[in-house]
Amino acid sequence: MSADTKIIELRQFLAERLPRARLGVAPERIVPATLPTGIESIDQGLGGGLPQGAFTELVAPGEGSGSAQFIHALLRHTASGGRFLTLVDGADSLDIDALEPEALAHLLWVRCRNTAEALQTTDLLLRDRNIALVVLDLKLNAAHELRRIPGTLWYRLSRLMEQHGGTVLVITPQPLVAGAAARIVSRTRLDHRDLERSPETLNLRFETEQRRVREAGARQTA
């Protein structure tokens, strides 16, 4: 049996066992399901919003990076759609006074004291198929705690998300999440003059990076 025949048989075998596989032909374009953030630059850059069933990482380096403004904007947008947001607040830093009671009614706030608690509660939340959107805020957590997070943890949590259809946005001071489907990098620099401005007029600048496109689960969550 020639090598060509073997290859043809192998292709036939794979086509039968894996009908979605396309050998030698261009892959079908897979459009992932997304959750819009309400921030135009991010939604455009990510093809509609945060990819569902996957990690998105918001890297917010340095001071005045606008990560808190992003959380507030995302909560308002989620609440305006009648949906709910779960915030795992790694350093218990959410500013309640800056948010409207109507927006807060759409928030499940998990107030953690350290990174270990934040990761443990995120793990529990991802096992709950009721939770659609989780924001894991590690921006103010100690660097030595973040360095101790094993890389395999993100893959394990990814598997949970694929099973239960949750979407997670992780906010970190530096790139941390291995295997994130998308990454947003904040180029914002807020200073004391911004304290006088309305949140709408702040110059929030974000760059997006689509890292891995894959089919998001068709699961819809409440």
Place this chain on the structure above:
Amino acid sequence: MYAVIHLPQFALQASLRLSPELWGQPVALVDPVRTTPVVLETTPPARDAGVERGQTATQALARCTGILIRHRAPARESATTDVLLQCAYGFSPHLESTAPGLCTLDLRGLSRLQPPEPDALQAWAQGLQSSLTAQGLRSHIGFATTPNLARHAAQSGMAVHVVTDAARFVASLPLAALEPSSDTTRILTGWGLRTVGELLALDPAELTDRLGLEALGLLAAASTRNTRPLKTIRPPEVWTESWDFEEPVETLEPLLFLLRRFTDSLCARLGLAGRAAERVDLSLRLESGNRLERQLNVPEPTRDAAVLQGLLATHLDTVRSESAVVGLQLTLETTVPVQRQFGLFETTLKDPRQFQETLGRIAAILGSDRVGTPVKLHQHGIDAFRLVPPEFEGVAALSQPRPALQAPGLRRLRPAPVATIESIDGRPSSIRCSIAHGRLVVTLGPWRASGRWWENGAWHREEWDATTLRGQVLRLVHQPDGWTVDALLD
């Protein structure tokens, strides 16, 4: 029509209520208060082995080496009486705690039992017995037109006994059912009387001449018409189960095993009472004499035993004690369950039970005050809020996604780090604290605020916004006890 619930071998049932598997083993109940403890009651395997009432514990052990000797515990009997009354209250609101292991119910007003057809009574009794069986209790139920007759019917040995012909039923009862004194029993036995029917056949006047006033009492007890008002009570709304271990427990499994039984029993009773648990109080008694006590708030009132079990298991996973556990007590604080009418287009949780369990687990890790939906308090102050259980139904969408507030949000630092501030001309000029140090290049302020000056707890503070050389924008707060960094801009 009256019904009487009789728990045969009440003291033994109370002792074995939470370990029903022991009914299949030889067990003898002894009263430790007596100088020479004797066997009060035994399980069928113990009886089969020759252990009888009145024997000493030593004699019982001699007849059956594997017998388990249990001490009578009045606290458990009292708890079992509560369980009996709580179960019975789910079937009739008019009930009397007649005696230990005996509960009389007045069935008047129960529309499904009017008129009292035997089939309907049988079905009603089976429902009641199922509830009691779920609590680990075996019961006999008697129905009759008077409380006394119903009691005799319940004590007749039949699981359910409906007295349809009262005169015939009374006539067939043994004389002992009327509980005559020992002297009278001896006299009546001497006359050759064995049943109540034989007694009633005698002339009442002559019987009274010979036996005195007690004869009137016996005839009244044998009457098929004499009734009496019930001393109706409401069952205690105490939802507690407790247990004392014979040997100290060092591992989690025995505790969880027992807590599962506790929660199953309590939740079944809550269901009958139409209540739901909103808080769980767990108390572990340690060998050292100390107690480990913890109050666990249930995120949403529930009577789902699995949710409470998940909550307790998560909490116990985190418990470390200095010595072994010798006893535990579980108490449920209850409330009226929340009733909701869902709208046609409202989104609901896919699996509310799982969500409650998740919240419970998170609360066990972080504390119940650290998970929930924030609600601002109606008071003038900074960071004034409380957390409430999240509501996923009927919450209106935010009408305007744009911020209503005119200042950007900050990141709060909880607890606020203490700072050492140096000032020049009354303005902060440099800072030293755990998150920043060095010269302050921009300072804005002060903004002063105060509150509650009209009562205890008055506060006043002075706020400054300052920028460090690194570009950190900090909110500094000066209070009488010093400087802190309350928040930063991010």
